[in-house]
Amino acid sequence: MEKSFSIPISRRDFMKLMGVGTMGMLVGTEAHSGEAAAGQMGMSGEGLPVLFAADVCVVGGGAAGTAAAVTAARRGSKVVLVERGISLGGLATQGCVFPCMPTYCDDSDTPYITDLNKRMEKQGVPPLLGVDTDTYYGGGRGQYVPEYLSYVYDEMCEEAGVNILYNTVLVGVLTDGGRIIAAVVQTIEGLAKIQARVFIDGTGDALLSRFAGVPVEKGSEKTGHNQPMSLRFEMGGIDMDRLYHQFIIKGVKEKGPFDKLAEDALRKKGRPFLQFWKWKNNEQFFQDGVARGELTEDDIVYIQAFTITGKPTVLSMNCPEMPALSFSSTEAVSYSRAVTFGRKMMRRLAGFFIKNIPGFEKAYISREASMVGVRESWRIRGKYYMEANDYLKAHRFNDAVCRSAYPIDIHDVKLDLFERLKKGEYYEIPYRALVTNEMSNLLVVGRCASGSFAAQASFRIQPTCMSMGEAAGIAAAWGIAHGCEVNVLRWEDIPADERSYVSAG
Numbered sequence: 404m405e406k407s408f409s410i411p412i413s414r415r416d417f418m419k420l421m422g423v424g425t426m427g428m429l430v431g432t433e434a435h436s437g438e439a440a441a442g443q444m445g446m447s448g449e450g451l452p453v454l455f456a457a458d459v460c461v462v463g464g465g466a467a468g469t470a471a472a473v474t475a476a477r478r479g480s481k482v483v484l485v486e487r488g489i490s491l492g493g494l495a496t497q498g499c500v501f502p503c504m505p506t507y508c509d510d511s512d513t514p515y516i517t518d519l520n521k522r523m524e525k526q527g528v529p530p531l532l533g534v535d536t537d538t539y540y541g542g543g544r545g546q547y548v549p550e551y552l553s554y555v556y557d558e559m560c561e562e563a564g565v566n567i568l569y570n571t572v573l574v575g576v577l578t579d580g581g582r583i584i585a586a587v588v589q590t591i592e593g594l595a596k597i598q599a600r601v602f603i604d605g606t607g608d609a610l611l612s613r614f615a616g617v618p619v620e621k622g623s624e625k626t627g628h629n630q631p632m633s634l635r636f637e638m639g640g641i642d643m644d645r646l647y648h649q650f651i652i653k654g655v656k657e658k659g660p661f662d663k664l665a666e667d668a669l670r671k672k673g674r675p676f677l678q679f680w681k682w683k684n685n686e687q688f689f690q691d692g693v694a695r696g697e698l699t700e701d702d703i704v705y706i707q708a709f710t711i712t713g714k715p716t717v718l719s720m721n722c723p724e725m726p727a728l729s730f731s732s733t734e735a736v737s738y739s740r741a742v743t744f745g746r747k748m749m750r751r752l753a754g755f756f757i758k759n760i761p762g763f764e765k766a767y768i769s770r771e772a773s774m775v776g777v778r779e780s781w782r783i784r785g786k787y788y789m790e791a792n793d794y795l796k797a798h799r800f801n802d803a804v805c806r807s808a809y810p811i812d813i814h815d816v817k818l819d820l821f822e823r824l825k826k827g828e829y830y831e832i833p834y835r836a837l838v839t840n841e842m843s844n845l846l847v848v849g850r851c852a853s854g855s856f857a858a859q860a861s862f863r864i865q866p867t868c869m870s871m872g873e874a875a876g877i878a879a880a881w882g883i884a885h886g887c888e889v890n891v892l893r894w895e896d897i898p899a900d901e902r903s904y905v906s907a908g
Contacts, residue, residue, distance in 0.1 A: 448577045448585055451596045455566060457483045459879045460586055460599035462573050465493025466865045467849030467872035468605025469556050470515050474876025474903075475603075476563035480883060483566045483597055485573060485588060488774065491556035493607065495865060496549040497774035499635040501711055501719040503547045504864040508808040508829040511541035513903040515873040516866055519547075519555065526551040528712050541807075541866060548712055568597075573606070576614040582844050583615050601844045601879040601889055605872060608733075609781040609851035617839045617847075618784040621733045623815075623856045630860070631705075631727040631814050632738075633776035634745030638753060639717045639769035643677060643710065646762030651679045680707035688759075697755045701726050702748050705814065717769060723748035727815060732780040742775060778814065778850075778863060785853030786890065787835035791821060794830050794861050802894040803831035803906035805870035813860045821857065831906055832862055834894035837875055843888040846875040873903045 457480075461472040464486030472484040484491075494500040512520070528548050560567055568590065575587040577596065585596040604611035609619050622629045681689055681703060689706065692698040707721040723745050730741035749771070756763045792798070794811055808829040811821040824830070836853040837846050847853070848871040850863040862868075874894070881897050882889045899905045 448587060448596050451587065451594055453585075454568070454588070454590070454595040454597055455483045456598045457481045457566070458599060458883050459483070459601045459603065459876075460597050461485065461603040461605055462586060462611045463493070463605030463607060463849070464488070464491040464556075464567070465605055465607060465849060465868070466495060467607075467868035467875075468493075468603065469560070470869045470872030471603045471605060471846070471848055471876040471879070472565045472872075473559045473563045474515060474873045475601075475880045476560075476565045476876075478877060478880030478884075480601075480876075480880045481566075482564070483568060483599065484560065485568045485571050485586070485597070487570070487572045489569045490553040491560070491567070492547075492549065492552050494774060494776060495547050496553045496556075497772065498776050499549065499637060499719060499770060499772040500721075500776060500865075501547065501549065502709055503866065504809060504812075506541035506807040506809050506829075506864070506866050507824075507826075508541050508806050509827070511806050511808075511829070511866065511870075513805060513870045513873050515903065516541075516869055519559075519869070522555045522558070523547065523551060526555060546712055547865070548714070551713075573610055573614070576602075576611065578615055578842070581842060583611075583842055586611065600883055601846065602842075603872075603875050603879060604783075604845065604847040604851065605849050607777065607780065607850050609783050609847065612783050612839070612842075612845065612847055612851070613781065615842050615845060617841050617845070619781045619851075620784065620856075621781045622731075622779075626815075628727045628815070629732045629780060630778035631724045632730060632732050632741055632745070632778070633722060633724050634742065634749060635722070635772045635776055636720050636749050636753075636768055637711070637714075637717050637770040638708075638720060638756065638763070638766045639714070640766045641716050641718055642762040642764070643716065644762075646679070646760065647677055649761035651677065677710045678708060681705070692755050692759065697758070698751055699748075702751055702755075706752070720749075720752070723752060724814065732775075732777045738775070745775075746771075779856065779859055780851070782851050782856075782859055783839060783847050783853050785836050785839050785847065787833050787853060789832065789836050789852070789854030789858035789862065791855060791857040793858060794824070795821065797824060797828045797830045799906055800831050800833035800835075801906065802834040803904065804834050804837070804874035804894060805867060805904050806831050806906075807862065807864070807867045809861050809864050809867065811857050811860045812863075813857065830861075832867070832871065834874060834878065834892075837871060837878075838890040838892075840890070843890045846879060846889055848872045848875045870903065877901065877903055 459475045459480045459482045461468045462485045469491045472482050476482040490496045528546050572589045577585040583602045585598045587596050689703040705724040708718040711717050711719050725741045725745050731737040806829045808824045810823045849868040882892045
């Protein structure tokens with residue numbers, strides 16, 4: 404480290420460093436639902452200490468960013484991982500997002516995911532009871548319990564030699580000649596910069612990309628609205644047997660795959676994976692709660708809950724879902740108001756469950772997410788732009804980095820519905836969707852990769868994001884070792900045994 408932080412930088416000095424026009428850049432100037440010109444920050448960074456000089460700087464420690472950091476470090480790169488919270492995993496850990504959605508695709512688990520699954524099993528978190536090892540349920544088969552996952556991620560980073568910067572927020576970038584030369588971050592000591600040869604944007608909101616001037620989009624091309632946000636929570640003290648026998652099986656006539664798993668597990672006298680949600684057959688039950696004033700119409704738009712492996716009396720609530728027409732994941736004030744609104748929804752739902760659903764009589768809120776469940780915000784315009792037809796036509800690519808058959812999952816009943824792929828069919832994500840024309844040393848992974856609103860609704864799930872991150876880590880390390888910028892690197896030119904995924908063609 405070149406300089407130490409004896410005194411945190413003052414607001415006045417910060418403004419001098421940033422210049423008059425820079426503060427507007429922190430907000431950005433995105434179009435309503437089309438391309439968004441972000442521009443460059445244009446600050447010199449003079450006077451800021453260098454916290455790290457690395458080969459690879461990854462911003463965002465979620466599913467994609469952590470995979471990128473670990474993989475690049477395992478390939479010999481000196482890596483810094485910047486995370487604004489105090490645990491890795493993003494929504495899977497901070498957002499209480501459990502279970503991990505499957506790819507519904509055979510052989511989709513790339514080596515990083517396979518390693519992660521084995522580590523989770525060593526922690527005592529096996530695959531879901533009743534789900535066999537067929538990777539039709541690819542991506543971990545729902546076993547990423549938050550408290551174990553954050554520990555395993557720390558372990559993986561420590562073993563690989565990744566330098567993690569917790570409680571550190573990206574506030575800008577320094578660019579020169581179409582390259583990012585440093586990320587400017589706010590730490591507990593003050594402002595600093597991180598220099599690197601390759602930068603990987605795993606922020607989920609394309610923040611690093613926007614600061615670097617990469618074109619982005621947000622929201623639906625039809626409505627301009629983002630997908631609705633959630634504020635998930637957990638409830639403990641639930642009698643699962645009573646819940647299953649006196650509520651779930653009475654309200655469901657058309658049984659889904661999870662209900663079959665529950666029945667199979669109960670016959671074997673094991674602890675099943677259960678879910679309950681608002682079905683057509685029990686919709687009146689929740690409407691009656693609205694009529695009594697216990698719930699609102701917004702509260703019951705989407706209700707879903709899952710049991711958690713290793714927590715026998717706890718349900719993970721995939722709700723409440725804040726209405727997309729009222730709140731935006733890309734507007735600061737609206738986003739903040741959504742949190743308050745969602746917390747009120749959470750309390751109403753919990754109270755209703757306790758009062759009205761068998762098995763909840765002694766239940767309580769045991770955990771509240773520390774991160775809003777954002778399904779979609781900004782997406783970059785990269786060298787390749789994924790569209791709905793890439794999914795619908797099961798497109799394959801020479802530079803594919805992963806495969807998936809997860810459906811186009813848009814939480815908005817007013818939008819067009821898309822048919823699911825048949826079992827055995829899948830589409831691939833090309834490496835070109837992870838790189839840009841504007842910045843030669845930038846890779847973008849996770850839900851903010853290059854794609855349309857509909858395409859992103861499929862590739863946004865955790866295992867696909869992990870595989871994108873893994874590919875970015877490989878490309879970053881390989882490009883550095885061979886003197887090749889990542890946005891001109893051809894994934895298919897990397898030897899097959901050094902890639903995480905090789906397309907079957």
